[in-house]
Amino acid sequence: MPRPTRRTVVPIDTTLLIAEAFDQAQVTELRHSVTSCAHAVGLRGQRLDDFVLAVNELLTNAVRHGGGRGWLRLWRQPGRLVCEVADHGRGISSRRLDDRSRPAPDTAGGWGLWLARELSDAMDVETGPAGTTVRIGMPLAPALDAGERAPD
Template sequence: MPAERRDTVIEQSVPAPFAETMTYRVATDVRALRAFVSAGALARGLPPHRVELLTLAVSELASNTLQHTTGGGRVVLWAESGHLFCDVVDRGPTRRFGQGLPATDAVRGRGLAIVEQICDEVTVLTGAGETVVRIRLAL
């Protein structure tokens, strides 16, 4: 069972990870991004069934970036202290989590709720004109 989630918005500079990172530029090809995330997560020891969840979460966040911002974004992936972290960074508005799933007849709005359900922790950080959605999964 996932750990309790903490969703926060912090108006300050986004702290850099201490571990070695892999970065991918989100432009238009979400399929290539999924391959990048899957390979990076497997290489850092995330079990295959959790790799699928991470890949889905990042895909949802990147799709959100491409639909609601201009200029794309970037994805940063790293492992640290028994956890895999992934930042999806763009210049879009702060994301709002904790809203739950929309009504069954709603056309949109499930992406962030899906991310929140499948990750161990979701944190939103803002600063220096960027919004970062940081997700964490235990290794």
């Protein structure tokens, strides 16, 4: 009688909230999904608005400058919400990445990365000729005790 084959079981990562490819047609729907998930894990008020605006800027950049499409992953870590947007564009120049100054008010473009950096707690960028991956994070409020209400 043959021996049963051993299988490796990899647990599903329950902290992954969204993993989705997108193009221009999905940006609005994906932004709404990010808003719902971020709210569900505890982001509220201005922190929620800031995080969603930062994600929207990354989505828009991926469509405009990253080949017309991208990939979004949103997950929860202990005490933190993280969003990663990747594209297959030509990358971002080191001069552009190193420039942390606020764009001039009358500038039509160039606000996306600056806003994402300003509105999130942390931002990491990996870029090259095969594409760009931007990861932003926002701290979550500590879990509430039973009976407490989250601030709005």
